[in-house]
Amino acid sequence: MDLLSNLSVGFTTVFTPDNLAYAFLGCLLGTLIGVLPGLGPLATIAMLLPMTYNLAPDSALIMLAGIYYGAQYGGSTTAIIVNLPGESSSIMTAVDGHQMARRGRAGVALATAAIGSFFAGCVATLAIAALAKPLAEVALQFGPKEYFSLMVLGLLLAIVISADSLLESLGMVLVGVLWSLIGTDVNSGTQRFTFGVTQLFDGLDFVPLTMGIFGFAEIVRNLQQHGAGQGLTVEKLTSLFPTRADFRRMAAPIARGTFIGTILGVLPGGGAALASFTSYSVEKKLSSNPTSFGQGAIEGVAGPESANNAGAQTSFIPLLTLGLPANAVMALMVGAMTIHNIQPGPQVMTANPSLFWGVIASMWVGNMMLVILNLPLVGLWVKLLNIPYRFLYPAIMMFCCIGVYSLKNSTFEIYEAAIMCIVGYAFLMLRLSPAPLLLGLVLGPQLEETFRRTMLLSRGDATVFFSSPLSAVLLAIAFCAVIAIAVPSIRGRRDKALQE
Amino acid sequence: MSKYAVTMLGIATSLTMAVPAFAQTAYPTRPITWVVPFAAGGVTDTVARKMAGPMSKVLGQTVVVENKPGAGGVVGTEAVASAKNDGYTVLYTSSGPMSILPALQAGKLSYDPVKSFTHVQGLSVANQMIVATPSAPFSTLPELIAYAKENPNQINYGSPGVGTAQHLAGELLQSAAGIKMTHIPYKAGSNQMVDLMSGVIQVSFEYSSVVAPYVSGGKMKVLGTTGSKRASAYPNAVTVVEAGHPGAENAGWSGIAVPAGTPSEVVEKIAAAAQAALKDPAVAEYFESNAILPLPEVGPAQINEFVASESAKFKAVVERAGLAVK
Structure with missing residues (x-):
């Protein structure tokens, strides 16, 4: 009954006219800015943070949380409509979502994303309210060796998700990991492959790289293949809303995605991204028609979208219960709390119960508002696809450049995006899927850091990876995954050989 | 003036x-x-x-x-x-x-x-606060130094990166007190805090603004500070100067x-x-x-x-x- 009384404290805080208005304003602003290509949640919150300084602490956090969900959702919209994932957790949405859009099913994809996100949001809110404390303890169980094993598993999943051959996706993952070596060596402070460029000391920035490889390269190909005259849709627009068959296909992926996202979101460092990748590979493995993935499979949108939304929400758990920001967006939230003289940490729950439960209740309210806000907007976003490309692509490029610049208030990132456009175009021509490369790049730094930290802590003894039960289990799953990948692909090759 | x-x-x-x-x-x-x-x-x-x-x-x-x-x-x-x-x-x-x-x-x-x-x-x-995981076998700065003398290179201390002021605070204490500890650098401060709370590393030299929430929540204990005067927010924390190692003063x-x-x-x-x-x-x-x-x-x-x-x-x-x- 504790849960109910706590939630009622929360809903009392949220259901004041002021706070409801701020939650709505946050969702609206977040969606409007997040939907601009290139502006993910991080840039959006950084931009809108000062607006909340003069509000009461609970209103400020409720509004910021609204901006966060709004921007996250807006990012999925651009991923689907123009193939521009604003952050790592919506890469998988872009893969099948954009294909759906090109086949005239943009409305269905957007509605699926909204429904999946809403369901995931509701479940994650309950999970946070009921399980925040024990889940936070799970995060504490993850030391360096457990993280390393999790990263190994994550990278193997990247190979599963790819439509290419095993060898090609392994190669792409390795290229991603190698690129992640650029920057300062964590143990010695030595610069690696930076050629004296200060902006590379922290490694390649992820967002401009994604903009270049996904967005800009796609623009080049569109111009080359279709010219600048017509809109983006290849086939005629069908219905905006999912049919009953669509609903049947999306139900199970949404449930599984929500579960995966809720668990992985708790882990500091890219939990939401890992969750969406995991969900995609799970759906692909379970599907009776795996070849449809990458061609506009609705399961490939429903699963990852639910997973990343659940993950985005449960990533509040380490922040609210331990004071640990799980990602850069959460670090901004810490800043916002400090500005309002609230020390984030274990004591927030007892010292500011109305704030703590208010923020949690506002998550549910925010998700509700997003659905109300976005389902009517679906029609509007879909119309964007009919705009002649000669108007659409300069606008996309301009917003991308603004977004990429606003990350660090620096022009270097724009050059990075420009160079990555050439790389991305080369990948397109070679028919290589960039998703495994991006996962390699996202997980690579943590893979290296946790491996070397484990070695430092164990004084060079590698057996510790197997003596920790959690790490051993993760590595065992990874080993099974290798076999699961290898067997069908060997068999597949043999089948092909027999056919010929 | x-x-x-x-x-x-x-x-x-x-x-x-x-x-x-x-x-x-x-x-x-x-x-x-x-x-x-x-x-x-x-x-x-x-x-x-x-x-x-x-x-x-x-x-x-x-x-x-x-x-x-x-x-x-x-x-x-x-x-x-x-x-x-x-x-x-x-x-x-x-x-x-x-x-x-x-x-x-x-x-x-x-x-x-x-x-x-x-x-x-x-x-x-x-100044940096010298903090330790709650289960550490030492609770004050002199105890830390005594433990480190008996168990050279056994204590792992974390920092948010090579060459940060926090890392140098650890180096300074080692050379001033004649002890040996192992430095574990991190890229993100939050990972370091997780590892310190769970005891993967035992000690950190961090600013009060970072560790205060964990200290007040009982997830870390304060051993001392790298200052010359006691901090008013931590009246019980011994300074490195009081402990007899003025060379370890750092800010x-x-x-x-x-x-x-x-x-x-x-x-x-x-x-x-x-x-x-x-x-x-x-x-x-x-x-x-x-x-x-x-x-x-x-x-x-x-x-x-x-x-x-x-x-x-x-x-x-x-x-x-x-x-x-x-």
């Missing part, structure tokens, strides 16, 4: 107000950009944003905080070094990019901490600088605004509760000497520990 400076400042200000005919006297006529070379949400960013309001009031123009993070503060610092020296681009300086990295990355940075800037005003100085500092060659009238105005902001109740309270000491007395006349002596101190540590990157 500081009274004298304030009086001089008063005279200077009234003089400049009396003769509005000079072009410079109009400063500032448009918003001022205060570049913070670290990400939004961190301690530096919070201090800057809290000070920006009161500073805007004194200057009569908005002070806009702009985050230019990257390379431990080098990216933003480089940007200001090459900015126009008209007083509209101001830099948040700190021990990392100004004192430690120039020693660590000798000859590899595009700016010179002394020649590229006119230092304006000292803002703050903070991170912050200040304001402008590109070299900025007119001295402008420098004085910014310094006056910063001094006023340091006395603002909200800023003072934030400093007090986070065990940060304000530096209003380190004005334009004193700051150059201050920066030089801090840099020399860190350079000596980097050399002694053999940390310089080749």
